[in-house]
Amino acid sequence: MLLLKMAFRNLWRRKSRTILTMIAIGFSYGLLLFFVQFTTGSHEGMIDTGVRMQAGHVVVQAKGYSEERKITENISKPELVLQQIKEIVPDSNVAQRIFLTGSLSSSSGNTILDNLVGVKPAVEKKISQIPEKLIKGKFLSGTKGEIVIGATAAKLLKVDLGMKVQLSISDVNGNIKRSALRVRGIFKTGGLTVDRGYALISLKQTQELTKMDSAVTQLAIFTDLASSEKIASRLKTKLNTTELDVLHWRDAMPMLAQMLWVDTISMYVFLFIILGIVSAGILNTVLMSVMERTREFGVLKSIGMSPWRIFMLIMYEAVFTAIIAIFVGMILGLSLSYYLSIHGLDPAVFVEGEQGMEAAGIPMTNLMYSKVTLYSVVWTAISVIVLSVLSALPPSIRAFRIKPVKAVRDL
Amino acid sequence: MSKNIIKTQAVKKTFEQGKIKVRALRGIDMEVKKGEFTAISGPSGSGKTTLLNMIGCLDNPTSGQVEVAGKEVSKMSKTQMANLRLHKIGFVFQAYNLVPVLTAFENVELVLALQGVDKKKRKKLCLDILEEVGLKELASRRPAEMSGGQQQRVAVARAVVAKPALILADEPTANLDSETGARLLEMMRKLNKDHNITFLFSTHDKMVMDYSSRLISLSDGMIKNDILKQQN
Ligand SMILES: Nc1ncnc2c1ncn2[C@@H]1O[C@H](COP(=O)(O)OP(=O)(O)OP(=O)(O)O)[C@@H](O)[C@H]1O
Ligand SMILES: [Mg+2]
Numbered sequence: 001m002l003l004l005k006m007a008f009r010n011l012w013r014r015k016s017r018t019i020l021t022m023i024a025i026g027f028s029y030g031l032l033l034f035f036v037q038f039t040t041g042s043h044e045g046m047i048d049t050g051v052r053m054q055a056g057h058v059v060v061q062a063k064g065y066s067e068e069r070k071i072t073e074n075i076s077k078p079e080l081v082l083q084q085i086k087e088i089v090p091d092s093n094v095a096q097r098i099f100l101t102g103s104l105s106s107s108s109g110n111t112i113l114d115n116l117v118g119v120k121p122a123v124e125k126k127i128s129q130i131p132e133k134l135i136k137g138k139f140l141s142g143t144k145g146e147i148v149i150g151a152t153a154a155k156l157l158k159v160d161l162g163m164k165v166q167l168s169i170s171d172v173n174g175n176i177k178r179s180a181l182r183v184r185g186i187f188k189t190g191g192l193t194v195d196r197g198y199a200l201i202s203l204k205q206t207q208e209l210t211k212m213d214s215a216v217t218q219l220a221i222f223t224d225l226a227s228s229e230k231i232a233s234r235l236k237t238k239l240n241t242t243e244l245d246v247l248h249w250r251d252a253m254p255m256l257a258q259m260l261w262v263d264t265i266s267m268y269v270f271l272f273i274i275l276g277i278v279s280a281g282i283l284n285t286v287l288m289s290v291m292e293r294t295r296e297f298g299v300l301k302s303i304g305m306s307p308w309r310i311f312m313l314i315m316y317e318a319v320f321t322a323i324i325a326i327f328v329g330m331i332l333g334l335s336l337s338y339y340l341s342i343h344g345l346d347p348a349v350f351v352e353g354e355q356g357m358e359a360a361g362i363p364m365t366n367l368m369y370s371k372v373t374l375y376s377v378v379w380t381a382i383s384v385i386v387l388s389v390l391s392a393l394p395p396s397i398r399a400f401r402i403k404p405v406k407a408v409r410d411l
Numbered sequence: 412m413s414k415n416i417i418k419t420q421a422v423k424k425t426f427e428q429g430k431i432k433v434r435a436l437r438g439i440d441m442e443v444k445k446g447e448f449t450a451i452s453g454p455s456g457s458g459k460t461t462l463l464n465m466i467g468c469l470d471n472p473t474s475g476q477v478e479v480a481g482k483e484v485s486k487m488s489k490t491q492m493a494n495l496r497l498h499k500i501g502f503v504f505q506a507y508n509l510v511p512v513l514t515a516f517e518n519v520e521l522v523l524a525l526q527g528v529d530k531k532k533r534k535k536l537c538l539d540i541l542e543e544v545g546l547k548e549l550a551s552r553r554p555a556e557m558s559g560g561q562q563q564r565v566a567v568a569r570a571v572v573a574k575p576a577l578i579l580a581d582e583p584t585a586n587l588d589s590e591t592g593a594r595l596l597e598m599m600r601k602l603n604k605d606h607n608i609t610f611l612f613s614t615h616d617k618m619v620m621d622y623s624s625r626l627i628s629l630s631d632g633m634i635k636n637d638i639l640k641q642q643n
Contacts, residue, residue, distance in 0.1 A: 001524075002513075002517065002520065002521055002524045005517070006510065006512055007515075009512035009513075013511070013512065014550075094595075113497060154609055176507065176582045295507060296507075296511070297509065298510060299502075299504070299507070299509075300508070300510065301493065302467070302469055302496060302502045302504075302520065303496065303497070303501075303502055303521070303522055303569070303570075304493055304496040304497025304498070304500075305493070305497075305521075305526055306490060306493045306494075306527055307489065307490075307493070309525070352436075402470075402472075403470070404469045405464055405469045
């Protein structure tokens with residue numbers, strides 16, 4: 001106990017130096033904590049958008065569908081599969097979808113659709129972000145002959161709500177099918193290709209046009225992100241047939257997964273740089289304080305304090321410094337992170353003016369929210385403490401080795 | 412029938428600084444009995460401090476043997492030496508003896524805490540010894556808030572509190588004026604008599620030599636004179 005008392009009091013012998021070090025460590029830690037939480041939060045936001053538009057947390061599709069995304073590679077009896085899914089994840093939302101490519105034309109123009117999605121409006125409403133992005137009109141009601149298109153497409157076609165557009169797609173036999181649809185809603189996500197080439201029609205009509213009967217190309221399961229991996233593997237064991245593929249969102253959207261991975265790596269690089277600065281700060285401060293006190297350690301050793309105790313004394317000093325700094329930094333980092341977890345940050349601040357921010361076919365225009373978690377607070381704090389122990393190692397070893405004769409000699 | 416606290420045999424110490432060899436001790440044979448109050452005198456550079464360091468297990472001799480409280484020192488590991496210092500030897504240096512962040516009380520308590528004495532007993536022992544050195548009122552002061560003489564008294568209290576076999580003091584009065592020095596010596600002499608603790612000093616101070624019961628003179632790393640005075 002006396003040792004802890006000594007360590008704590010020793011911190012304040014050089015007040016300004018200690019406080020300066022603490023501020024530096026605290027600031028770095030706060031920044032680090034915020035950065036980690038913001039990265040986590042914004043990644044989850046992007047995954048969420050991606051999952052809602054293109055896949056699910058877990059996706060079930062026909063074997064071989066991934067290769068060319070042909071509608072002939074479909075799930076012919078989706079209701080049966082759905083039942084099996086519900087047995088494993090009863091409280092999930094499962095969307096049945098058909099993804100198609102096609103083209104739209106009007107009297108004054110035409111445009112290609114990269115993602116024409118046939119959906120069940122009632123289910124899709126619970127999942128899709130499109131209803132929130134509508135600038136005009138409404139989401140699909142379920143009656144035939146409706147389409148929801150993007151703002152860019154509407155502009156290219158020079159159409160407005162209620163006006164007719166001509167859809168051309170090919171059916172399972174490769175024959176071109178045309179159908180006249182009315183514009184029910186127009187959305188704007190800010191994503192360039194999405195606002196031009198993403199459109200929604202009803203599943204039933206898609207099935208009729210393509211002659212797919214009750215088949216779909218995708219069953220998208222929405223649960224929560226954290227347990228998605230576990231659910232994916234459970235579904236894999238259950239649905240692992242020769243016809244079906246179960247994909248985690250990472251495999252369903254490899255481009256997005258890769259992009260996030262790269263971003264995560266750069267977060268760790270940043271983290272390492274910050275930790276490097278922290279480490280240098282602690283090493284420097286502790287080393288100086290050890291060198292100044294050579295004589296004192298000599299005295300302590302003469303009166304019988306073991307080298308190990310001296311070693312621990314220095315360690316305690318370093319760890320105390322880190323802990324106090326962490327508390328200060330935590331207040332800083334958490335308040336910033338908490339603010340952005342409520343209010344969000346407009347990604348437009350990262351990019352100059354231009355519209356159309358998109359990554360891997362997913363619009364990146366939603367507000368980015370930070371995610372405050374206890375886990376991130378704990379692991380970053382532990383890293384800083386472990387780091388401070390490591391950085392205090394050289395000076396502690398130095399103190400460990402100081403010869404007791406120093407007490408008498410260096411007057 | 413008193414036993415030896417210290418016994419040295421042919422102790423030599425040579426410092427090597429580059430090519431120059433300094434022979435600080437050139438064969439010291441001496442014995443100190445329990446309860447003695449011995450001063451080591453000699454000109455600067457004669458090897459007083461070096462000798463005290465050998466006896467105090469702060470440094471190893473180049474050759475020869477040192478026995479403290481019946482234990483042969485030269486074969487000990489660093490930890491064993493630290494343990495011997497902790498349990499058998501008290502130290503008083505010329506100055507800067509105390510831990511600056513600890514109060515007078517805590518400085519004295521530290522030795523007992525390191526020995527693992529329980530808290531209640533520590534408190535009693537510390538207060539008793541601080542009373543004996545006349546510093547009970549200053550128990551909660553830090554070294555910076557005390558005079559040099561007061562600090563030395565705390566250092567003596569710390570050295571004495573665990574009732575070690577031996578107290579080594581390297582010029583304990585060198586930084587004090589003669590009156591303060593005299594009071595410190597008086598106090599140490601009293602502790603020596605009351606608790607039968609062995610004291611070994613090095614000193615330049617005539618007064619310390621006068622107080623001592625035995626006077627060893629060093630010259631050039633050898634014992635020149637060893638006078639056992641009439642006990643007073
Ligand atoms: N660490 C060392 N390295 C080299 N030489 C040393 C060292 N310590 C002591 N010496 C030398 O050993 C000799 C004896 O020194 P010591 O300190 O024991 O003398 P002293 O009698 O205590 O002197 P003083 O009265 O000045 O304190 C001196 O010549 C000194 O220079
Ligand atoms: Mg000396």
